Amino acid sequence: MKSVFSREIKEEYILIHLDDDPLELKNFARKIQANKKNISFKIISVVNLFDFKRIIRSFKKIDFAVLDIFLSEKDHKNGISIVSELRDLHPEIIVLMSSNLDDPDSILQSLNAGADEFLSKKLKTENIVDKILTIRKSAYLKRGIEHKNIPSDRKYDTIDFAGESLKKVYLRIPQIINSAITAVYVEGESGTGKEIIADLFSSFILNGPFIKINCGSIAPSLLESVLFGYVKGAFTGAISHKSGLLEDANGGWLFLDEVSSLSANAQVALLRVLENQEVTRIGESTPRKINVRFLAASNIPLSSQVEKGEFRNDLWQRLCETEILLKPLRERKKEIPDLILFFCQTMQGGPYRIEKTAMNVLCQLPWDEGNVRELRNCLRAMTEHQSDKVLSPMGIPERILAKSKKHDEQNEIISDCKNNILIRTTDENGKALTFKQMCDELLDKYLQKFYPSKINLSDAAKKLKIARSTLQIKCKKLKKY
Template sequence: MPTSVLTLKVLHLDDDPFELERIKTSLENHALDCQFQVTSVSKPGDFITALDHEPDVVILDVHINDEHTNGIQLAGSTREKLPSTVILMCSSADDVTTIKNSLNAQADDFLSKRSDRGELSLRVLNSYQLASLKRPAKKSLAVANSKNADQPVGATIASISVRIPRLLDSAVSAVFISGESGTGKEVVADLIGQALHEGTPFIKVNCGAITPSLLESELFGHIKGAFTGATTDKRGLLESASGGWIFLDEVATLSPAAQTALLRVLENKTLLRVGSPKPVQVDLRVLSATNEPLAELVKQGKFRADLWQRLRETEIVLPPLRERPDEIPALVAHFCDTMAGGPYTISGPALTALCGVSWRAGNIRELRNCLRAMTEQHVNKLLTPLAIPERIWDEIGDQRPSTQDRVGSPDPRSDGPSETRDQIVLPWSADSRYTYDYLCDLLLLDITRKVADRPGRLSLRGLAQTIGMSRSTLSTRLKALVHRNLISLRELSQLVGINEV
């Protein structure tokens, strides 16, 4: 049976006929498992007309030569007309201001006209894949009716959210949520709570967070004088949840006495407050969860078998993230949208690296914490491989890239500095993680540092003359290195006297 090939309709606007031909040729002649159908136009009017064919990707020249409009304005109007279309801005001026203005116009990515042909097709495909992942993630979030911005999305959670209405309308009175730590058990409980009719009780209890001496009193309540300090009667959480649901997280931590009392509630719909012989009628449904293997605890006699059976009238199973790696991109996109200080975007190489992690220690929670850590080193809200914590690189089994490994500095694994002083020592193997623009930045940084090592003070004008670049262009490019966290402003000031960016 033949394998289907992804076909993308690309609409390209540029007033330079040579650039139109270059991109068309680059996209239509490549080695990727994808076909590009390119429509090239040189006038904004033709571009607007061609939008009626709903292209998958549009490439817009930022500085289109037209007195009535420009690429930035067209990007905004295109986003309004075609919200799902991927918008890529393109320019030979790839300074920080141009890139920032492009992304602020709701473009998905920025392409430098200096990109080589091989990189261009890959960048277009990666941008399409990343953007298309983010949009379905938002739709899944809407389906889940989540009120909590930290709740993850993905096929597993989305499928459970579809199941919840059927569950609520059924005769099921006890639901057990199973899964490793961080797989989203509390998320599922919250989704059920949010699906209840307004005014229906929904109480969450972390049994492991309450001391054993107080747990029975908290769950079942007590009467005045039941123990020292019991100065009044108190309703327990189970009684307060009557008519609705209660979520018992870490249920494996219940004492034998509490297990027996809970079984009575499930079987007879009655409870006894601590210190009282009088039964209290309750009508509630129970959600429970734990990270512990309850089946093993039952075999060891540490958990009641009859209670275990009663708690799992039906079960919601959350597989670990390592068993559903196809959901990682959607989860990453969701967290990038909802993290404080966002929205953020993530580079293709960084996403590829995260998809290669098993997340065995903490599953979705660990992935979220990793992305939060990466935001500390964002570059204009872009998360790159350089920001991935070292503990994650240790699991991937790759060498973490580091700005401490200065470009052009001796390789510490070599026998001496002489073999590497005339080379750019890349943080790790030069593969698809490096874009053409990034390599140009590394080369400029390396040249600047090497020229600065020469006798005498280095001026910006002298450096520009040495490398054959205008002073203003060089200044812009060097300031961009600071924005991209490749060099500190302090070092740049020491090298060429640039004191602000």
């Protein structure tokens, strides 16, 4: 007799389907239930928005939602109108928009609403379960969500790091490496973790080189010879043939740190490499074929450098097939406790412990200059005054504490009014911001304050009394959408 304990336990998901066509609901449910995998679905079919809103509040968790974009006229709304509310109630839900119209506008509406994928009703997909589970895996990796039912593609855990921001990047890297992407752009202030990202990429590169170069540390006159190599006699001192880093990176990746410091000549030469995947050594006329993917990092927004005419727009477009944006520590203060505990465990002479008072003080400091690096260096300094491996608040350097006083003085004017928004009038170098830059800063802070998780473009545009399309363009420029 077969034991009941030997039976496999089925995975079970809850899927809610909104469509005003009962036949479409029936056909979709049939396809889902016909799957031959060891997976069970509880399907809730709904024909109107009123019932849909009531049902989504009655469940603690819903795994998938399929929403018809164009509902009947009596609803006066479409499926897109419910996405924001659905995500608020079920943060990890996978949202799939559905329509009979395979047109750009339907796709754009789905994308702008924050849907994870678009399903055409015209597509006669029989293996629909495989499709939505694949979408779920991809969406979770993109959002930086780990899940027990999603197999990990990670090969190494040799790079030490902490913080939700880097964790999300870590989960994205296998997706990027296994894609057709040939150039990744990383942007963040100094000390936010761009070099850590390069190390994480390197840990996933199994079958090829990963070469690093700091473009700002090499004299412009030497940079081209370092990148492209040279032949014997090409210039004084060229006593032998030498390959450049681009050739050395053939079959792998090249990390260009401080890419904004490339000279005009180097930018032109690198553009040709990105376009043709060919490199010509200095003093040689015959190009050599290469196959290199690029990771480029900058602590100065390249978009602003392009506007100033200091960086080529065509090169910037080619380096930014996809981007990784690292926010400064002052904008992700929730990560500070995890970072502190991480550094306490990994610093030389540790592990250390930290007093609760010291932890509270560090979490309140502005960290408006050196970011994560400044926090790490502060903790290292605190170890000089440790007692029995415990870090106390009195060990915090005076210069760090003084920054808090200065920061408080700058914010004193609005400290008693929670509805005010403080913006900078100067940049990181003390240079006065233009009126346009201050307007962008104000809009950025406004959206952070009133739409911290997901921007509702229609609602925001209505409150700001501007066209939705105008706000969408501004949000894209601010990299908020």
